[in-house]
Amino acid sequence: MMASLIFAVSVVTLLMFFVSYCRSLTAASSRHQLSWEVRDVTGISALPTGKDFVRVSQLLQLCPERPDDKTGLQAVGLYYSILNFVQRTLGRLIPALQPWTEQELAGCANFAVVILDRRIAFSREVLAQQGEL
């Protein structure tokens, strides 16, 4: 009984800290100005929506990785999966959750687009350096 209670409380606090941690990762990318290149590649003219995340993640796999963005992307990817699950299950029972999950999913997609933007810039830099050699 006590173990079940501790487990339930810790899972709730774990989720709360995890959501805030992921938001702290995505918050940094919210002020980033997207370049025309990434807009061109992704076809996103204004702000990304939650549905863009999967497509952008596929594009990310085609780009050379930068050493410091992999862990953040994995954490946000996990957050995206949890949100998707919440939207498909709880979101149907509690419609008030839908706008919140959609907003969060869009934040995840924006984070992925910003990483793609940085990777494109990184690849361009590497190519320019190779050209100089």
Added chain:
Amino acid sequence: MPGLLASAIWYFGVLLEVAFVVCSIWRGSFFRYFFLNLYFLFALGSGVVRYFFLTKFGVSSGEYYFAYFYTDVLLTLALYVALTSLYTRIFGELQFGKYVRLTAVLLLLGTALFSYAVVAQSEQRLSTAFAYELSQNLYFVGLVLTYILWGTVIKLRETRTRLVQFILALGIYFSAYAASYALVNLASKYSVVHIMGPIVSCLLPLSWTVTMWRHSEDSRLMTAQLVAVQR
């Protein structure tokens, strides 16, 4: 001897602990976050001690059992001090640092006395039972303190990215550890629950290293964006 998977997780954890210390030296923040580094240095030291006792006496020996629980209580104390140092940094600008340290010492003494009172009636070996009880209670106190600290961060609108992410990662670590402990008690027959603790131990050095590497001391974020429900 532990299995291949347990050994791989242990080596990965050691690698991450070294990575955090190296990264904070590299970024010139070793002394700024001295107690966080000290915790990982203690973790590395306790890993060496445990390995020595494991290879010399075996996993089921009393010596290894004793070394394991005493290094565990030392590590928990070091983490408690690291958490107190985060409190001091948050409250430092309000000139509350002295009161934070005093409260932390009193809370630690209270937890130690409570743990002693619990094990004093037990017929088990008092010293190891006390170490186990103190460690477990300090983890619980740590979780509550991290929760309060997070509330304070939101209330004070703290913007330092590193501090915010260190506190959130600590909250994830304490919660996940408490959940894995509870899961071991609930479903100990499943072997998968026994490796959850070591996996969770890797989360803290991993997230702290990423934070140290990605963000400078000047990085700022809007705390209001981190609250799940916007106010």
